[in-house]
Amino acid sequence: MTRLNRLIPASIWLKDYTRADMQTDMMASIIVTIMLIPQSLAYAMLAGLPPAVGLYASILPLIAYALFGSSRTLAVGPVAVVSMMTGTAALQFAAPNTAEYLTVVILLAAISGLFLLLMGLFKLGFLANLLSHPVISGFISASAILIALGQAKHILGIQASGHNLIEMLETMWYNLFTTNLITVCIGLGAIVALYLLRQYLKHILRTFGLSYHQAQLASKAGPVLVVVIATLIVAVLQLNKAGVKIVGDVPSGFPPLALPSMDLHLALDLLPAAVLISIVGFVESVSVAQSFAAKRRQSIDPNQELIGLGAANLSSAFSGGFPVTGGFSRSVVSFDAGAKTPMTGVFTAILILLTLSFLTGAFYYLPKAVLAATIIVAVLQLIDIKGLIEIWRYSKQDASALLATFLVVLLVGVEAGIITGVSLSLLLFLWHASHPHIAVVGRVAGTEHFRNVERFQVETTNDLLTIRIDESLFFANARVLEDRITQLIAKNKEVKDVVLMCTAVNMIDASALESLEMICERLHSAGIRLHLSEVKGPVMDRLKGSTLISHLSGNIYLTQNQAFEDICSKEE
Amino acid sequence: MTRLNRLIPASIWLKDYTRADMQTDMMASIIVTIMLIPQSLAYAMLAGLPPAVGLYASILPLIAYALFGSSRTLAVGPVAVVSMMTGTAALQFAAPNTAEYLTVVILLAAISGLFLLLMGLFKLGFLANLLSHPVISGFISASAILIALGQAKHILGIQASGHNLIEMLETMWYNLFTTNLITVCIGLGAIVALYLLRQYLKHILRTFGLSYHQAQLASKAGPVLVVVIATLIVAVLQLNKAGVKIVGDVPSGFPPLALPSMDLHLALDLLPAAVLISIVGFVESVSVAQSFAAKRRQSIDPNQELIGLGAANLSSAFSGGFPVTGGFSRSVVSFDAGAKTPMTGVFTAILILLTLSFLTGAFYYLPKAVLAATIIVAVLQLIDIKGLIEIWRYSKQDASALLATFLVVLLVGVEAGIITGVSLSLLLFLWHASHPHIAVVGRVAGTEHFRNVERFQVETTNDLLTIRIDESLFFANARVLEDRITQLIAKNKEVKDVVLMCTAVNMIDASALESLEMICERLHSAGIRLHLSEVKGPVMDRLKGSTLISHLSGNIYLTQNQAFEDICSKEE
Known part of the structure; x- marks a missing residue:
């Protein structure tokens, strides 16, 4: 051309x-x-x-x-x-x-x-x-x-x-x-x-x-x-x-x-x-x-x-x-x-x-x-x-x-209708993104697979909490993760290690990065270490220079199974 | 409580x-x-x-x-x-x-x-x-x-x-x-x-x-x-x-x-x-x-x-x-x-x-x-x-x-600054979501794994095009997929089957559903069948009653490997 x-x-x-x-x-x-x-x-x-x-x-x-x-x-x-x-x-x-x-x-x-x-x-x-x-x-x-x-x-x-x-x-x-x-x-x-x-x-x-x-x-x-x-x-x-x-x-x-x-x-x-x-x-x-x-x-x-x-x-x-x-x-x-x-x-x-x-x-x-x-x-x-x-x-x-778009265009006017529709689409999307699927997971016995504890018979320990989030982390859901982790550690008083399993995380923006730092700091002040596992290549590339990695109280594991075995062996 | x-x-x-x-x-x-x-x-x-x-x-x-x-x-x-x-x-x-x-x-x-x-x-x-x-x-x-x-x-x-x-x-x-x-x-x-x-x-x-x-x-x-x-x-x-x-x-x-x-x-x-x-x-x-x-x-x-x-x-x-x-x-x-x-x-x-x-x-x-x-x-x-x-x-x-938020708050005012910041965040996110990572993938020889053809030595055939999209499908990127598939089949004139690999698709909204139907129809009019593979459970649950499934020209495969083998065997 x-x-x-x-x-x-x-x-x-x-x-x-x-x-x-x-x-x-x-x-x-x-x-x-x-x-x-x-x-x-x-x-x-x-x-x-x-x-x-x-x-x-x-x-x-x-x-x-x-x-x-x-x-x-x-x-x-x-x-x-x-x-x-x-x-x-x-x-x-x-x-x-x-x-x-x-x-x-x-x-x-x-x-x-x-x-x-x-x-x-x-x-x-x-x-x-x-x-x-x-x-x-x-x-x-x-x-x-x-x-x-x-x-x-x-x-x-x-x-x-x-x-x-x-x-x-x-x-x-x-x-x-x-x-x-x-x-x-x-x-x-x-x-x-x-x-x-x-x-x-x-x-x-x-x-x-x-x-x-x-x-x-x-x-x-x-x-x-x-x-x-x-x-x-x-x-x-x-x-x-x-x-x-x-x-x-x-x-x-x-x-x-x-x-x-x-x-x-x-x-x-x-x-x-x-x-x-x-x-x-x-x-x-x-x-x-x-x-x-x-x-x-x-x-x-x-x-x-x-x-x-x-x-x-x-x-x-x-x-x-x-x-x-x-x-x-x-x-x-x-x-x-x-x-x-x-x-x-x-x-x-x-x-x-x-x-x-x-x-x-x-x-x-x-x-x-x-x-x-x-x-x-x-x-x-x-x-x-x-x-x-x-x-x-x-x-x-x-x-x-x-x-909503149909009715507002009909009853108010074209511009108001389109603006209503676009705003509503964005809000609904935001609602969706700020209610991501977050699961506590455990290991399926005899395998290296980790599944939702509520749906499967899996191995867990009282000291270790593994959380999987099925969404990219960005401003719309950054605080949701903070909420959920705060709630989970409030419920599980014996937890000493939290692993965040990142298989489905395609992106982490600056808001989510700050939330993760915040989570790390809060967990640290409660005597809990935060680990990451299965971080995707491009996401890890960006994280490398960030303060999250230098301040992280725990480790970054390539696979969730490594995280599970390493942390369990230390705790015993 | x-x-x-x-x-x-x-x-x-x-x-x-x-x-x-x-x-x-x-x-x-x-x-x-x-x-x-x-x-x-x-x-x-x-x-x-x-x-x-x-x-x-x-x-x-x-x-x-x-x-x-x-x-x-x-x-x-x-x-x-x-x-x-x-x-x-x-x-x-x-x-x-x-x-x-x-x-x-x-x-x-x-x-x-x-x-x-x-x-x-x-x-x-x-x-x-x-x-x-x-x-x-x-x-x-x-x-x-x-x-x-x-x-x-x-x-x-x-x-x-x-x-x-x-x-x-x-x-x-x-x-x-x-x-x-x-x-x-x-x-x-x-x-x-x-x-x-x-x-x-x-x-x-x-x-x-x-x-x-x-x-x-x-x-x-x-x-x-x-x-x-x-x-x-x-x-x-x-x-x-x-x-x-x-x-x-x-x-x-x-x-x-x-x-x-x-x-x-x-x-x-x-x-x-x-x-x-x-x-x-x-x-x-x-x-x-x-x-x-x-x-x-x-x-x-x-x-x-x-x-x-x-x-x-x-x-x-x-x-x-x-x-x-x-x-x-x-x-x-x-x-x-x-x-x-x-x-x-x-x-x-x-x-x-x-x-x-x-x-x-x-x-x-x-x-x-x-x-x-x-x-x-x-x-x-x-x-x-x-x-x-x-x-x-x-x-x-x-x-x-x-x-932008800082400068507009300082030079114009608080409200204008926050509105600018929020709009810009949304637009940047939208930009991000509307530029999803879309890869053409092929099979790593001797395995059941499929990888990006541009990064790995993989098996492909001229008749079959497999596309993986690393993002949920919703209004911000629905049309992008249409564009990319139109471009790809314009480039690869021999293609008879297109497989959309949905490993990273956590959601499909109504806009994306309509885009997929459109893609299916357009491919059909060009003599090409559209297949889906690796559709996640919750996504599949919603798709089941939709017209996409009833009008789909191809099949839905549980795994990408099944899709690859089935389509290749038919073509030979």
């Missing part, structure tokens, strides 16, 4: 790029574009933005990711959850459909891009691990409900807004009397049509003689079909004059290239939201990218992914777009359509640019209710009740983290 | 209480009281309170702890660090020496007591583990500097205040011209005297024929000697008329029994500070209690300690006092003086009550500079440079957490 290869992964695949690759990539890009156009319009609406911004966010970011990303198949662009988070965050600083709102959103994309880039450069991808699976699952399910409910206003043709379930239901309730019946018919019709097409289009296409693979791919165009038919109906019947909200004029031409706002104060205010958007987007994206990489035995580099997504978001900000990330549904289609390289993204970007230049007039009569319907149908699949049941069966603790 | 014994540990030792115990406890209480009087006056001053409040906090809390605490020797009352934290917190809500300030401080004690009590009842003592040794060490050292500097104003006889080093130095600089020279002489004289007495009083007393033990105990009265002499000098020369600040009138009589303020809004504002004060106090107290318990082979129960300290703080609040906890120096003296039971605390409380009733006039001419000197000499010992060097040698990461 040359330096160029590391910096721009595209340089690796570009030099072997063939005409055949180009053909399949082009085919795939046409299918992806057909999916992407209605999605980008819808997700822009979801983020409270004019439709054109969705298209802006689907050009330069795709090219930037193609250059810097490490996945060969990930389709980057606007996605539902990140668009909703963007809308929720921006609403706190400006009113939708104003110039300030757009400024805020573009700045969000810029900060998010910068943050991802820095995380990648400093190899901080591990921070994303803070979001455990249960937290993500609870967050996505609750977000899906919030998104669907947020779009219900477009189906009803009424005004509604809010950061959580209660606020949303409240504003919807007050505006319910303004419901537009034609809009409702179009919206519900679109939802039903989308569900039916998803279920049956594949089968119908197969009866027309398409192969299974072709039918599956073509069925992804279902939403486009619904959009086209609905647009035609509205245009022909001029339903916009009957109160049906339509997309209207979309400015055609190149995206506006400009620097994002340099308002440092606003940037600082947006930072927490941008960090959350970045991490949620990254986690989703990486997991999609990994699935496809494994299928083709390719590998992805999480830190390079951060750089790729960072570049995508920065270029989105510079071209008037909003935060983007790698999406699942378009990646599936791209992969199934045979996309070989990220060049598919470049071709898609060109097609979107052409659409923006020549086809924006076609969106004029597109009813917003239909876009809302496509969003609702897409996000309702994300609600994962089966996952919750499985996690509940496996671990009540993890399930409680999931439910 | 009866229910009463569990609820009120005092019921255990009270029923065996003898006349002999009473004599030693009484003797010890006299010595502790002699130490406690100047300390409680000084720490009240440190918290920005009238001297009497220090005495109030040294009566009921001692009795409450004697009833509910689990340590036999812990001396509870005002301590330096907690007093400083109290002062820092209260300053944000009221000006010192006002009625509002006292209201805030009493409320702090009440919330702190309630919080400790709830932590104890819900057995949440493990939360204190969040404060790692390096964080506590950095915090204490920085606090000691802030306290000493904060008291320097009394030595100089000037006005100064602030939450951090910069603010303090700034205000002191501006007021430096108001320095009172006589006060400086008294203050510096007291500091020198205290140092000399600490160094030599023991030796001097021994030349007067006292035993080593007696001399050591009596030397603890050094500060009282300085206080008495300084008071006499000021009284005789009437130095208060020359600008030397004195304690002045201390209201005599019983502490005022009253309910703390019920201002819910204020209480919520004080909550974060109260939580920090509680946890810091608890951690310090528990570690002191444990040292002494171990020496006498007694044991303490951290959750009962929470209840004891909670009761102490609540009763402090109800009697006009401020937050208290178990202190190191008085516990040492109490222990050395032969205190047998918590009855020592009860006797001390009675003696303080007598002092408050009849002796407050003796404090009139006590110069504040001398109280400041006792504080400075006491806290400067807490600065732990040797500890820092040891931690630095042992682990750069832990040392960086210490230094």
Whole structure:
């Protein structure tokens, strides 16, 4: 790997790029574009933005990711959850459909891009691990409900807004009397049509003689079909004059290239939201990218992914777009359509640019209710009740983290929910780590094996207490060991030697080291010696220079059996 | 243990209480009281309170702890660090020496007591583990500097205040011209005297024929000697008329029994500070209690300690006092003086009550500079440079957490410092856990042992990849395993079977379970089977009902050797 290869992964695949690759990539890009156009319009609406911004966010970011990303198949662009988070965050600083709102959103994309880039450069991808699976699952399910409910206003043709379930239901309730019946018919019709097409289009296409693979791919165009038919109906019947909200004029031409706002104060205010958007987007994206990489035995580099997504978001900000990330549904289609390289993204970007230049007039009569319907149908699949049941069966603790995240996102808001979930995960882990399994062990007669005295018939002596701890020793459990040893020697008054058996100790941090010194000193003041046995190589290497070893009242034994025999023989 | 014994540990030792115990406890209480009087006056001053409040906090809390605490020797009352934290917190809500300030401080004690009590009842003592040794060490050292500097104003006889080093130095600089020279002489004289007495009083007393033990105990009265002499000098020369600040009138009589303020809004504002004060106090107290318990082979129960300290703080609040906890120096003296039971605390409380009733006039001419000197000499010992060097040698990461806490406490403030330290500890731990040791292993020829292929000459086959992970699997490293396996199978194109060797896996949480399912599915789609080997009993118990086991493409082997032989024989 040359330096160029590391910096721009595209340089690796570009030099072997063939005409055949180009053909399949082009085919795939046409299918992806057909999916992407209605999605980008819808997700822009979801983020409270004019439709054109969705298209802006689907050009330069795709090219930037193609250059810097490490996945060969990930389709980057606007996605539902990140668009909703963007809308929720921006609403706190400006009113939708104003110039300030757009400024805020573009700045969000810029900060998010910068943050991802820095995380990648400093190899901080591990921070994303803070979001455990249960937290993500609870967050996505609750977000899906919030998104669907947020779009219900477009189906009803009424005004509604809010950061959580209660606020949303409240504003919807007050505006319910303004419901537009034609809009409702179009919206519900679109939802039903989308569900039916998803279920049956594949089968119908197969009866027309398409192969299974072709039918599956073509069925992804279902939403486009619904959009086209609905647009035609509205245009022909001029339903916009009957109160049906339509997309209207979309400015055609190149995206506006400009620097994002340099308002440092606003940037600082947006930072927490941008960090959350970045991490949620990254986690989703990486997991999609990994699935496809494994299928083709390719590998992805999480830190390079951060750089790729960072570049995508920065270029989105510079071209008037909003935060983007790698999406699942378009990646599936791209992969199934045979996309070989990220060049598919470049071709898609060109097609979107052409659409923006020549086809924006076609969106004029597109009813917003239909876009809302496509969003609702897409996000309702994300609600994962089966996952919750499985996690509940496996671990009540993890399930409680999931439910807490779900409820707080739903009832309070996205940021509070994620913070609750992450804190709870950490606390539960800490609880777990601070309740390690500590066993008093003795020797199985006639062997060199040592086992828990409570479970096995083993040899022990009154003078010698051997304790095995089944966990690494670090700050979360350092004091627990102090407690337990204090209790054990208080119970066993005859003990003169304590052996700590370290078979399961992979690490000892400075807190645990100090606790061990403390234990040693306390035991010493009670006339008891402390020994260690079976200390692992790397742990021993670090201990060597420490004061614990120089102050240790007892010995360090390679094996527990040596400790047992040596101490027993001395005592007799 | 009866229910009463569990609820009120005092019921255990009270029923065996003898006349002999009473004599030693009484003797010890006299010595502790002699130490406690100047300390409680000084720490009240440190918290920005009238001297009497220090005495109030040294009566009921001692009795409450004697009833509910689990340590036999812990001396509870005002301590330096907690007093400083109290002062820092209260300053944000009221000006010192006002009625509002006292209201805030009493409320702090009440919330702190309630919080400790709830932590104890819900057995949440493990939360204190969040404060790692390096964080506590950095915090204490920085606090000691802030306290000493904060008291320097009394030595100089000037006005100064602030939450951090910069603010303090700034205000002191501006007021430096108001320095009172006589006060400086008294203050510096007291500091020198205290140092000399600490160094030599023991030796001097021994030349007067006292035993080593007696001399050591009596030397603890050094500060009282300085206080008495300084008071006499000021009284005789009437130095208060020359600008030397004195304690002045201390209201005599019983502490005022009253309910703390019920201002819910204020209480919520004080909550974060109260939580920090509680946890810091608890951690310090528990570690002191444990040292002494171990020496006498007694044991303490951290959750009962929470209840004891909670009761102490609540009763402090109800009697006009401020937050208290178990202190190191008085516990040492109490222990050395032969205190047998918590009855020592009860006797001390009675003696303080007598002092408050009849002796407050003796404090009139006590110069504040001398109280400041006792504080400075006491806290400067807490600065732990040797500890820092040891931690630095042992682990750069832990040392960086210490230094970060130290600097942020010093330059920004106590709360920001502790939050920084705790966050950094958690992040460092997370970094550690998300970089687990993962080794590809092979069989040592002629044995059943499997070792790292990079370190040992071992047998492997091209079709079979065996991976050993030396860490429990949970959210912090779940995705790391996904990454590594994706990379490894991308590198080894011939692999048909992957075995995950789980010897060091003590736990698998829901995140890791989902990652394993994901890995299994991805490997399956690449035509590779996933097997597990050497899964520990408790881990296997939980896995049994999970979807991982029902969807696993390969087998679960008891030993790695079985896995190796079975898979190799099938492949041949």
